[in-house]
Amino acid sequence: MPGSLEPLDVGVQIPYHFRCPISLELMCDPVTVSTGQTYDRASIEYWVGTGNTTCPVTRSSLTDFTLIPNHTLRRLIQDWCVANRSFGVERIPTPKQPADPASVRSLQTQVSSQSNPSHTRLSAVKRLRGLARDSDKNRSIIGSHNVQEVLLPVIFSDSECDSAELKHESLALLVMFPLSESECAFVASQPDRVAHLVSLLFHASIEVRVNSAALIEIVVAGTRSLDLRAQISNVDEIFEGITGILNYPLAYPRALKVGIKALFALCLAKQSRHKAVAAGAVTALIDRLADFEKCDVERALATVELLCRVPAGCAAFAAHALTVPLLVRKILKVSDRATEYAAGALLSLCSAAEQSQREAVSAGVVTQLLLLVQSDCTERAKRKAQLLLKLLRDSWPEDSVVNSDDFGCSDVVPF
Structure with a gap:
């Protein structure tokens, strides 16, 4: 085995014995196995985790899988990093032991x-x-x-x-x-336990409120019984508590992530969606839509589509000036799922009110829908787009591109 220094792309040389024999990278958490060889913890754990029972270097059988931290070598590596910081080498942090x-x-x-x-x-x-x-x-x-x-x-x-x-x-x-189904039932089957979690949604500490919402979402998602899910969704003030978490200032972004997961899980119960609308979920969703991360945008748009299926929810979304422009903007911008949910929500809104149709056309929905039906998105999204195009046809301006010959050559399926 060579004892010389090997060059790096950055022009600095790493001592050979500082490299992990598996990854050949600088070790960040050197550990020694039963054969006396030292490896980086992540590399040897992966090696053993994939079913290997021998030492990678010696090929000897590992008598046990205990990993002993090599503190001396780690300190030498850290000293070397500090000595070479002028070359852009960052000191490896002292790892916390498992x-x-x-x-x-x-x-x-x-x-x-x-x-x-x-x-x-x-x-x-x-x-x-x-x-x-x-x-x-x-x-x-x-x-x-x-x-x-x-x-x-x-x-x-x-x-x-x-x-x-x-x-x-x-x-x-x-x-x-995660909780098992039986553990979810332990909570969901007892109204007093659910009521206790709901009371915590109004606790003075935002951390307690968010943790309570997180457990509610875990329990609802992990409960197979539709009746138990419905019972949880019908508990008084549960939607007010979740909506309050969504409306919490952005200084605590976890509130947004947990809040939308809980709201979506609760809104899967059809009979409870009107309670979400009454609790102000519509305004919270639209006001926060631009602040969600990608996966949470999908969940938020799915919740919007669910609430649009309730007359009160559809009316509340239509009354919010930003609803239609935001939904149009999300088409083809986030993901296939987000596009499908946004198109579905717009279809519900435009089916219920001509005003929403005019707003959608003014926001440029026609161009977005034509692009959508010719894209590689889901068939359900295309179907929703086709229905929406048909619904909006009377609202197109006379000089619209979709009234031109170009539309006749598009891939829109005839109705």
């Missing part, structure tokens, strides 16, 4: 034991939450020990010994993990 399974089990035992003082249990929850925040690896370790079964009873405990802070910290940790 959670120890034994420690995780001990912490969960402390949380679940009601004989422990409240402050001890709270400290254990906070330590678990800190570990879960550190890395996906830690979350996987904690989740493998069924932390959900420990936290759910704490969150919905009636014991006066369990402080509000303990419950709120447990809630914040719980929403970092």
Whole structure:
């Protein structure tokens, strides 16, 4: 094995023993395996995770899969990075060590034991939450020990010994993990538990409010029973609470992400959509539409289309001056799904009111729809566009491009 220095593209040379034998890249978190060889943690974890049971360098069998941090080598690498910072080399950060399974089990035992003082249990929850925040690896370790079964009873405990802070910290940790169907039923089947979550939607702390909304969305999405979903959606003030989260200032963007996920999940219950409209969801959706990230824009537009199927919702969207222009603008701009939802919402609005038809034409929807039907988008989106074109034909200005011979040569399917 060569002991010389190997050149990098940036003109700086990395000592050979600083490179991971697997990736050949500078090691950021060197660990030593049972054969005595050192690798970067991410590389050796991937190697073992794909079913390999031998040491990549020696080809000897790994007697165990314990990874021991090589702190000495890591410090040498960090010193080398600092010495070569003039070449643009950044110092590797000191990695946080993965959670120890034994420690995780001990912490969960402390949380679940009601004989422990409240402050001890709270400290254990906070330590678990800190570990879960550190890395996906830690979350996987904690989740493998069924932390959900420990936290759910704490969150919905009636014991006066369990402080509000303990419950709120447990809630914040719980929403970092998926719930099984039985765990969702544990919450959804008891009206008192759902009512408790709804009450938290109005808590003074925005973090508590958002975590409550996150758990509501997880439970609704994970519950197969349509009746239970409908019961949750019908709980008093649930839509007011979710809408309030959507309207929270953008300084807390997680509120937008969680809020739209919860609103969409609740609006899947047809009989509850009028409650969302009454709670101000229409204004919140339109006012925030430009602020969502891509995946959340899709979910927001899907929610708009769902609410447009309710007469009150359709009227409320039509009354908002920005609704039609924003929907037209989203066609072909975000994704195929977003285009389909926007076209569907416009179809509902324009079917209900001639004013919406005129607004759509003024916003340039005809050109967008012609491009849409000739694109590679979904068949459902094309069908909605075709129906919308037919509906808008009487609203086209006489000099519109779609009244010219060009329209006769388009790919629009005859009705």
